[in-house]
Amino acid sequence: MSYTLHRGDALTVLKTLPDESIHAVITDPPYNSGGRTSSDRTSRTARAKYVTTGSAHDLQNFPGENRDQRSYRSWLTALLTEAYRVAVEHSVAMVFSDWRQEPTTSDALQMAGWTWSGTIPWIKPASRPRKGGFKQSAEFITWGVKGGLDKTRNLYLPGHFTASQPRKDRVHITQKPVEIMRELVQICREDGTVLDPFTGSGSTGVAALREGRHFVGVELSSHYADIAERRLRAELTQDDFVLAGPEA
Amino acid sequence: MSYTLHRGDALTVLKTLPDESIHAVITDPPYNSGGRTSSDRTSRTARAKYVTTGSAHDLQNFPGENRDQRSYRSWLTALLTEAYRVAVEHSVAMVFSDWRQEPTTSDALQMAGWTWSGTIPWIKPASRPRKGGFKQSAEFITWGVKGGLDKTRNLYLPGHFTASQPRKDRVHITQKPVEIMRELVQICREDGTVLDPFTGSGSTGVAALREGRHFVGVELSSHYADIAERRLRAELTQDDFVLAGPEA
DNA sequence: TACTGGTATGAATCGGATA
DNA sequence: GTATCCGATTCATACCAGT
Numbered sequence: 001m002s003y004t005l006h007r008g009d010a011l012t013v014l015k016t017l018p019d020e021s022i023h024a025v026i027t028d029p030p031y032n033s034g035g036r037t038s039s040d041r042t043s044r045t046a047r048a049k050y051v052t053t054g055s056a057h058d059l060q061n062f063p064g065e066n067r068d069q070r071s072y073r074s075w076l077t078a079l080l081t082e083a084y085r086v087a088v089e090h091s092v093a094m095v096f097s098d099w100r101q102e103p104t105t106s107d108a109l110q111m112a113g114w115t116w117s118g119t120i121p122w123i124k125p126a127s128r129p130r131k132g133g134f135k136q137s138a139e140f141i142t143w144g145v146k147g148g149l150d151k152t153r154n155l156y157l158p159g160h161f162t163a164s165q166p167r168k169d170r171v172h173i174t175q176k177p178v179e180i181m182r183e184l185v186q187i188c189r190e191d192g193t194v195l196d197p198f199t200g201s202g203s204t205g206v207a208a209l210r211e212g213r214h215f216v217g218v219e220l221s222s223h224y225a226d227i228a229e230r231r232l233r234a235e236l237t238q239d240d241f242v243l244a245g246p247e248a
Numbered sequence: 249m250s251y252t253l254h255r256g257d258a259l260t261v262l263k264t265l266p267d268e269s270i271h272a273v274i275t276d277p278p279y280n281s282g283g284r285t286s287s288d289r290t291s292r293t294a295r296a297k298y299v300t301t302g303s304a305h306d307l308q309n310f311p312g313e314n315r316d317q318r319s320y321r322s323w324l325t326a327l328l329t330e331a332y333r334v335a336v337e338h339s340v341a342m343v344f345s346d347w348r349q350e351p352t353t354s355d356a357l358q359m360a361g362w363t364w365s366g367t368i369p370w371i372k373p374a375s376r377p378r379k380g381g382f383k384q385s386a387e388f389i390t391w392g393v394k395g396g397l398d399k400t401r402n403l404y405l406p407g408h409f410t411a412s413q414p415r416k417d418r419v420h421i422t423q424k425p426v427e428i429m430r431e432l433v434q435i436c437r438e439d440g441t442v443l444d445p446f447t448g449s450g451s452t453g454v455a456a457l458r459e460g461r462h463f464v465g466v467e468l469s470s471h472y473a474d475i476a477e478r479r480l481r482a483e484l485t486q487d488d489f490v491l492a493g494p495e496a
Numbered sequence: 497t498a499c500t501g502g503t504a505t506g507a508a509t510c511g512g513a514t515a
Numbered sequence: 516g517t518a519t520c521c522g523a524t525t526c527a528t529a530c531c532a533g534t
Contacts, residue, residue: 052505167505
């Protein structure tokens, strides 16, 4: 297995990638959600919007949380259009969103050419309560296909996930559980390449390598690119160690 | 507790109900999500056009392809507009949909004046696997408020539900588990009235009566109206029996 | 190892003060 | 009045330390 981590803006980097070089796109873009007014959403930092007041942890902010609804849609559409170009036929794209952005995400996915094929809930058991109503305990994974699914594969994947957000050894505010990502990357053909234009701390890449897929990532923040680089490198080393371990 | 079951078309009946006479709307409209065949969706070639117009283009206006969705949206909007009129301030509306109709449902809810406040997954564990991809194991409950939530209530409701569709004693194709409906009707204030414009076999009403709420239902099909009537009447009888039971 | 009790926090939300 | 900022809130869950 191998990985490539590009440092820079997702859309800019994607434009440089060759046609049909990728077999799955799995990513978690900045949601640009939260807040009551447009200015709340666009002027506040991710930390200010999403982290509980008084939290002791010191996780770094992440960039890209300053788009309003309209520009979010056209930006995500442009990104998914490039992703469509670099993907081979039968590739699947999976995009995380929250309840507020799910309709926009499915719009963008379809406008970019993907055939929208479903929306998968990720249930987070440890979520905040809401007085007087229903709490918000799910995120959503909107997925689509370039062309149609490869029906010849003997593959049956779940329709929902239940897992808590990592708390131990957490390095990113919105880090995804590797156990979920390991199931998602199964949608990529074996020995294929998974693309994640918003690598963050690199959980998608870690899962891809563990499941025997190659990985191409893009990350703008050098802070998080450094972290992802470390985690990905450790994955390869560990893999080598395991392979050369007991048997050797 | 009491119930009223109207026989007739939902929109027609709703127009006859008085202003501000209802405290919650909980319903499962016919989705109409069939119609678009797989080949319809995959034969699109106009991708470039959609993308270059970007965010200025309304996805819903794609000619032909979305005609079903467009009429579903305007029909549901009209219905939810009437529901808004008959609801008191702080009322909550909850509308079931599948993944395909969820964006349209949130559009309609907001167009009718409700403040969209969340989307709740209902996980159905016993759903059919799908070869080559992720199965479809969730429905969605889109909910909104007239004005804002009543924050004075000491009420904390879940953000997702897990339950299989009823198998035994099932009388309707899309019948909902009463255990889920009993949690949903909690959002109605005690002694308030729950409205379900698409009563079907009456599970919403059964749950409302069991939880001490009044119920107003509408059902077009006389077959299902008969079934609902029977179930609702049985509920009241049973209630009386319980009340007059051991203590008496 | 299994259980118990203490503590921190969640891709939030909202009212109200301040600029 | 509008935009922005500040901080209180609320419970289930995860984690840790100790028995």
